[in-house]
Amino acid sequence: MRTAFYISDGTAITSEVFGHALLSLFPVDFKHQTISFIENIEKAEQAKQAINDVYKRTGEKPLVFHTFVNPEIRMIIDSCDGIIYNFLEHFVSPLEKHLGVEAKPKAHRTHSINQNSYEHRIDAVNYALANDDGSNVSNYAHADIILVGVSRSGKTPTSLYLALQYGIKAANYPFTDDDMDELKLPDFLKPHKKKIFGLTIDAERLMDIRVNRLANSKYASARQCRMELREVEKLYKKEKISYINSTRFSVEEISAKILSITGLQRHKY
Amino acid sequence: MRTAFYISDGTAITSEVFGHALLSLFPVDFKHQTISFIENIEKAEQAKQAINDVYKRTGEKPLVFHTFVNPEIRMIIDSCDGIIYNFLEHFVSPLEKHLGVEAKPKAHRTHSINQNSYEHRIDAVNYALANDDGSNVSNYAHADIILVGVSRSGKTPTSLYLALQYGIKAANYPFTDDDMDELKLPDFLKPHKKKIFGLTIDAERLMDIRVNRLANSKYASARQCRMELREVEKLYKKEKISYINSTRFSVEEISAKILSITGLQRHKY
Incomplete structure (x- = not known):
């Protein structure tokens, strides 16, 4: 080879x-x-x-x-x-x-700590971790974007990628089984509606991921996955929340699509 | 412009x-x-x-x-x-x-979900999150690398970068004030000594970061920062743990240096 x-x-x-x-x-x-x-x-x-x-x-x-x-x-x-x-x-x-300018090459031009975007990126990573999985719903005023979706639809890796690569402060909030009886936007999300971005995923793929995590559970059952996805997609449409289906996309692609759809400004090129 | x-x-x-x-x-x-x-x-x-x-x-x-x-x-x-x-x-x-081969261009070649490294990377992100900051010390058998160091020396962003970019399962474990009286390698780390990699950082930089996080605290004091760093560096030398000083390096550089020093195999190019 x-x-x-x-x-x-x-x-x-x-x-x-x-x-x-x-x-x-x-x-x-x-x-x-x-x-x-x-x-x-x-x-x-x-x-x-x-x-x-x-x-x-x-x-x-x-x-x-x-x-x-x-x-x-x-x-x-x-x-x-x-x-x-x-x-x-x-x-x-x-x-x-x-x-009309001569190149002035120097070492460590592109991936060093000397970019003014660097602090942004580390702050954004800390923000993403502190605001992962709905752990800190009082802190959304500082978010650049709030990803929502069912468990295992890709929110956490996408939040981290947006933070690490682009210095974007991404919180994420999960809709769980408890929310599903009458799914609506929680009160603490309403003031930040412009920042909310939805993820969804095909039921088969979601089942695969959940079975890997917790086999033979209600959480991973076809019926539960389908029901949760149906409910969140209904909510996205009702509330006019932009969303994408993450099934066939990598975190790089999901993140690039989110930037493209929302027009969010990144801090690093 | x-x-x-x-x-x-x-x-x-x-x-x-x-x-x-x-x-x-x-x-x-x-x-x-x-x-x-x-x-x-x-x-x-x-x-x-x-x-x-x-x-x-x-x-x-x-x-x-x-x-x-x-x-x-x-x-x-x-x-x-x-x-x-x-x-x-x-x-x-x-x-x-x-x-001696003709190029066969197709779209979405380089950053799509269709690379066999993709699952590795998502698994690694989940691993890094579940094993961040010493939260799961019983799970180190599955780690590719275990980063150690004082609080705010760069362990978490580096773990996440190694996971997201390279599909490397990086746990991290913090040495805290409680450990400092007589700093030694905890028993649960000893069986995994070959996987341990140390981070250190200049005291002034550490103080800056900690003051930002918790001003006027013992945690952010010059004396505490210097003492913790002195102790961990002594430990790295005594135990012959490879380590680098993260002060002047970005997460990309720290990660690349770790790969270079340890010879760890990444899952993505």
């Missing part, structure tokens, strides 16, 4: 996203290997050696995705036995020309 | 990472705008219009970062009044040549 290296003087997240986006176009399996924080000549030589070792062992040139701007380190990496894909090189000069 | 558009038929995460990595090389401020889920001709026309409107309003051509593979949509976007940066175009043919 061909090996793909993702290497960087920082986290290598950019190299990973770059390489993965390209490799995902090909119906081929790869062995992935990340080498992060290559911040000096010595580490660059070690990385080069690791790449050369794979070539020697497998006879196939590894693919090497990188974003180095330091010329000394780049020279070492570019001299390895891998096939180099430097994602910056094709774009920097055209951008310089279009902007 | 120049506007940068990040547009995609999916989440636009790849376009954002791509564009942001490039723009971060320039000492220039940009207005950022994402348009996600451009899945048909109609939405492509709307996106084109939005780009053209910015040009008309500002007189400056917006930068447009995209990764479209659908030729019809690409043609519409490429005909807009922005400056197009298509991050795939420079790399796909060379890769096809090197791999």
Whole structure:
């Protein structure tokens, strides 16, 4: 199996996203290997050696995705036995020309603590945790968004993703069996109705997830899942709450859809 | 201010990472705008219009970062009044040549639920939440890693990031004031010593964070912060626990360093 290296003087997240986006176009399996924080000549030589070792062992040139701007380190990496894909090189000069400004590369540009969005993101994570699963219904004035839905419809991972990636303060509130007799918007949610966003999910998928969590329970029964979903969807429609069905979407996709639908401003790009 | 558009038929995460990595090389401020889920001709026309409107309003051509593979949509976007940066175009043919395989582009390749890593990631998020802050010390056999450290040294956001991004099951356990008289590894951690990873932080930074949380408390005092940090660092050294100082690092950097130091295998690239 061909090996793909993702290497960087920082986290290598950019190299990973770059390489993965390209490799995902090909119906081929790869062995992935990340080498992060290559911040000096010595580490660059070690990385080069690791790449050369794979070539020697497998006879196939590894693919090497990188974003180095330091010329000394780049020279070492570019001299390895891998096939180099430097994602910056094709774009920097055209951008310089279009902007009329020279590039001023420095290390740790994109995923460091020095972004002014960073505090926002950590505050948002703490907010999401403190306001998970209806644990703090008096605190919704500070929410950017309040996700609602039945248990296991995707509220918590989505709240955390919105917080970690975008610095968005997402609370979430569950509608449970106790609410279902006559489901309505609780009084403490009413003043924040503009911030409420609903999640729903297909009954079959919900059952699967709940059975995994609590097999042979009323909670995981087909009848209960269907009833709860019917009730919340009725509520969303009645109250004109925007909602999406999370069944076929990842947290990344659910979050991107929520941003797109609500127009919420993120704190990080 | 120049506007940068990040547009995609999916989440636009790849376009954002791509564009942001490039723009971060320039000492220039940009207005950022994402348009996600451009899945048909109609939405492509709307996106084109939005780009053209910015040009008309500002007189400056917006930068447009995209990764479209659908030729019809690409043609519409490429005909807009922005400056197009298509991050795939420079790399796909060379890769096809090197791999001897034709690219088979399809939408939603990189951030969808269809990756086999997805369940891992959601399981890991649930694990991180259930095992946050020492809440479940009987469950460490299932952990991939157990982060330890004083309160507010970065354990929780790092655990969540490891889970969400990499599908790594990260528990975390806090050393508190009660432990400090004679700090040692608790008995329930001893069988899992190989999985333990320590965080520490500069006392001044810790004080700042704790004062924000609980001003004028013993918890946030200089003396208490220094004492706790001295004790945990002594413990890490005595027990030969790997650790890093989180002060100047983002959760992305802390996580990447942990992966690099421990060699932990992630479930997602």
